[in-house]
Amino acid sequence: MTSERDHMKAGENPVVLSIDAMGGDQGPAAVVAGIALSAEKNPEIRFILHGPKDQLEPLVAKKSDLTGRCEIRDASGVVSMDDKPSQVMRSGKDTSMWSTLEAVRQGEATVAVSCGNTGALMALSMIRLRKLPGVNRPAIAILWPSRNPQGFNVMLDVGADIRADAEDLLQYALMGVSYARNGLNLKNPRVGLLNVGTEEHKGRAELKEAHELIGDIAEDGHFEFVGFVEGGDIPGNKCDVIVTDGFTGNIALKTGEGTASLISDFLKQAFAYSFLSRVASLLALTSLKRLKKRIDPRRVNGGVFLGLNGTVVKSHGAADATGVSAAVKLAFQLAQTGFTDRIAARVASAAERAQDVSENETNGPAI
Amino acid sequence: MTSERDHMKAGENPVVLSIDAMGGDQGPAAVVAGIALSAEKNPEIRFILHGPKDQLEPLVAKKSDLTGRCEIRDASGVVSMDDKPSQVMRSGKDTSMWSTLEAVRQGEATVAVSCGNTGALMALSMIRLRKLPGVNRPAIAILWPSRNPQGFNVMLDVGADIRADAEDLLQYALMGVSYARNGLNLKNPRVGLLNVGTEEHKGRAELKEAHELIGDIAEDGHFEFVGFVEGGDIPGNKCDVIVTDGFTGNIALKTGEGTASLISDFLKQAFAYSFLSRVASLLALTSLKRLKKRIDPRRVNGGVFLGLNGTVVKSHGAADATGVSAAVKLAFQLAQTGFTDRIAARVASAAERAQDVSENETNGPAI
Known part of the structure; x- marks a missing residue:
């Protein structure tokens, strides 16, 4: 087969x-x-x-x-x-x-x-x-517009399951690495574990345990583990793959989408404010379209079940x-x-x- | 005293x-x-x-x-x-x-x-x-730019504690209502409980329990409980107060900040792209300043310990x-x-x- x-x-x-x-x-x-x-x-x-x-x-x-x-x-x-x-x-x-x-x-x-x-x-x-x-638990991975050269980061799980123990988070890391390699053409993806601070003593017990498990396997798995990352690193350039449980990932995803949509509406309102700003918006149209192209969800379309x-x-x-x-x-x-076979092998x-x-x-x- | x-x-x-x-x-x-x-x-x-x-x-x-x-x-x-x-x-x-x-x-x-x-x-x-x-657990509350007439929503806890049980979430709701009333002049704040879906059966056990506790007290507490809300509602107009544990709240806060800062940088790059777009950006300056004023973190400055x-x-x-x-x-x-006394009384x-x-x-x- x-x-x-x-x-x-x-x-x-x-x-x-x-x-x-x-x-x-x-x-x-x-x-x-x-x-x-x-x-x-x-x-x-x-x-x-x-x-x-x-x-x-x-x-x-x-x-x-x-x-x-x-x-x-x-x-x-x-x-x-x-x-x-x-x-x-x-x-x-x-x-x-x-x-x-x-x-x-x-x-x-x-x-x-x-x-x-x-x-x-x-x-x-x-x-x-x-x-x-x-x-143990499949995950949903998404691509998030980021400051990295590839333009996107991978985040998982964003909602397949609301729970994840340390072993699950390790598997998410492995699957996320495969996805970054096959979906974003990254040879040695950098993995971060989402937490409320970057110090090693911070966060929930399962996160500390997962920190160890992922760190232990990084070299053999041909990826770099950057340790804990924070919410601000999801669109950042500190890592390429952000690992988290499906509850936190889903909230982060929807918060990011909601914030982007709020700013976009505020931007439209700012440009509709007066006659001069409407003229400005006509001139700015190309620039705004260039921005939209970079963060347009239609171009990053697709959560992937892993x-x-x-x-x-x-x-x-x-x-x-x-x-x-x-x-x-x-x-x-x-x-x-051959992503499906590769992830299975990994x-x-x-x-x-x-x-x-x-x-x-x-x-x-x-x- | x-x-x-x-x-x-x-x-x-x-x-x-x-x-x-x-x-x-x-x-x-x-x-x-x-x-x-x-x-x-x-x-x-x-x-x-x-x-x-x-x-x-x-x-x-x-x-x-x-x-x-x-x-x-x-x-x-x-x-x-x-x-x-x-x-x-x-x-x-x-x-x-x-x-x-x-x-x-x-x-x-x-x-x-x-x-x-x-x-x-x-x-x-x-x-x-x-x-x-x-x-039992104090909380940190912040103001988040939103679609509501008051321009901001209250979210708590954003990081005082990484844990919160149902009783804690109830207290966050009460404290958040006090804050919205005294800090945003809202008479009957609408409270939402952050979750991964709005159906009542969704989410972690402590959230279902908190849903009941908060719902039971809403009428006596002179606030409206809108039930579960999602990440996209944090900057939305479905409620004025978003209640969550400090782990989730901190990740959401930093994800929102990171996304806003990414878009702002992309916007600058889009306008710096060509001569014409730089001219456009000069004309658009007032509109962009108007936008910045609405989401400038310096104007929403201050997490409050409650x-x-x-x-x-x-x-x-x-x-x-x-x-x-x-x-x-x-x-x-x-x-x-007299906020401190009011919250104590509540x-x-x-x-x-x-x-x-x-x-x-x-x-x-x-x-």
Whole structure:
């Protein structure tokens, strides 16, 4: 199976992505327009598109870039934003979301993309794809605009689970490193552990323990551990990967988004204040667009579920064609680098190493 | 003692503030310039200024607004930003910070202001001023630029303690309501409890318990409880007071500050991009200044320590004269409204009510 996947990745062979056409706020037309944009840019991409065939066929037919590159898989049910995850797990077999994950489960694609209900997508991914061996809690990783040369930092977990013990935080660090390497092309990512201060004695007990675990494995794992970092370092240049529990990460993510949106509105109001400021805003338009491009969430679109047998890219619910295309681009890159297999190897080797250590401890030092 | 304080507050009687001149990054000159600015605006303010007399006297003498309104209290020691709180608690008796709190402890002033080391200031405040009866953990509250008509929201705790149980969160809610009422002039503040979702079943156990406790007391406490809120609501208009534990609050605060500073730098870069954009930025200057005024941290300067016998305003370490003056303005307002006594009364009456309930529960329903 792995060799088959490796073969699929190689040379001019196509990269197949499994796409949920339904469940986003903008409907299937935005999803089809988004994948057509990506298809135009990357001749290697192929799609399996899931949703009601009668709705999808005419949309796909209109896009010449998709001709012969997009298989439609009929699924009549749609998971709505209000559906409870438990409900979808019980009776969501006919939905496009279920079908999208099924194609990954069957090895037809290695990466899935959906704009749908996050809770339901995570719950379904957990039961259908199952956790990677050695992973206790999967995580959601996002890209955050930053001062680093690559333009973004990785932060995880931003909400897959509200709890994380020291072992979980170590796994998040390993998975985050893989993601930074494959998603941002960083050879030796720098990892920081989110805390309320940078001194080693600060913070909760599990953070001190995780500090040790991550530090111990950094050299073997080919990454740099910068120790504790603070909230201000999330968009900073002190590290590339920020590790935290899903409760804290979710609050930080939404606080950052809310602050950015507040400033953007204040900026608009400042420019709308008087006649002169409206003239100024016309002249400043290009500059403001340049700014927007750097922090536009549509261009950083896609939380990634890590720690499963398969990678799932969760696009923003409100994503338009540009947003969907950004999520597809990320999915394509991760599929192309064989990310799912790499992350599995990384977690497994860390687990083995930990086992070696504990066996050695039990049997006394190795000679 | 209370009647004496009430007398001090009334009419044209002066309001005395205790000011730490030392420990800020900009030195005592910035502090003296800041209090002089405030003295000019508010004829009722008087100061007790703490620090090395030989340094402070010439600085104060230069400011005519301070003539006859600023008593200098000699303290030769200075708490530096690197000093460990434990060290300051043991051997900091000669410092300006200690002396500043002592004036509040002795009832000479009701509110203290310091730009110094936060950890040391909190530790000293705890042992010298002591907690209010009924308060388990004091909290640090800050003002956050928001979409609300008052321009700011209150968030607490942002880092006094990394833990908080349901009872602590209830007390934060009560203290936050008092602060919003006295610091932001809101009659019926709306309180939100920070969580990763707004559904009642979401989040950690202590949050669900706190949700009940706060909801039960809202009507008697004359505030509105809006339930769970998310990170995006911190700068929003859904509530005026955001309640959270000090770990989460500190991360949120620093994430928000970091994001705002990133956007501000990106904005500068966007405007410096080309000749035309530099011309545009000249024209846009007034608009940008208008924006800066709304989110300038120097104008929202001052975390407030709540839950102690006396109120302590922690100004930003890097505060210049404008920043110090903003902190003094807040301290003045809180001193004038008798905030310390009010918050004590509020917490005490909530504790009594809770006791009534539990007595009734023990003895069966009252007839």
